Amino acid sequence: MDDIANEFGVSRRTAERMRDAVEAVFGPLEAVDAGEKRIHWRLRSSTLRGLVGITPEEIAELESAAGNLDRTGLAERARMLRELVAKLRALRRPLSEDAFEEDLEALMRAEGLAMRPGPRTRVEPGLLPMLRDAIKASRKVEFDYEARASGRCSRQLVEPYGVLYSNRAFLVGRADWGDES
Incomplete structure (x- = not known):
């Protein structure tokens, strides 16, 4: 609480309200023991997932770049890009899965090099x-x-x-x- 109060130049009670507001928006915070009778809080790892929008166009660009790397003989770099694509797909919001996949497929078919x-x-x-x-x-x-x-x-x-x-x-x-x- 002291760190929050000092960082934002507010009273301890306002710092507590700020922490509570973050918790109200993002869900329960994880308490982390920082030693010296201090507690720090952090957001759960999945909390911010919904704030990051990953579009079919972005995934298509990465897939296309991986294909280009394959064609130029850089298979290891292409593999790394495809692993990144898999991670990004896992992170994106699960809403409208079918629409996302349909858009991605249409873009991948529609663009060539x-x-x-x-x-x-x-x-x-x-x-x-x-x-x-x-x-x-x-x-x-x-x-x-x-x-x-x-x-x-x-x-x-x-x-x-x-x-x-x-x-x-x-x-x-x-x-x-x-x-x-």
Whole structure:
């Protein structure tokens, strides 16, 4: 209690209220004997589990990175990433298990990697998460397209199926090209 009171510059009674408030929010605290007639408290190991959100996109990125490491001959590093994925899956909230797995499976099927040497182009920040959301929701996306060869611009409505990474990221999807403007 003295440590709490000193750290926050409050009275002992306020420190007790603060401890009680933490206990009310996170559940029973574990008392730990710190010697010298002092008691410290700590949260149970599973208490904070619900506060950490692990998304299917994050798991998919790690799975993809592990596959890339395998393809480049770094199997030991790939194994370590897959172990991390297993730990993260165990930590995440058990709510909506089916939806999480469905989203993860859709993302893993929708994204591929084509390795080629050379410089990589930068992908606009926020674009890939938006495309991933559209893929998961089976929602069409609309964008302006500039043909590389002719420089001609057109507005396209595309049903995205996935993303292929190479020197550039390619959107794979279905578009009605007959409706060019």
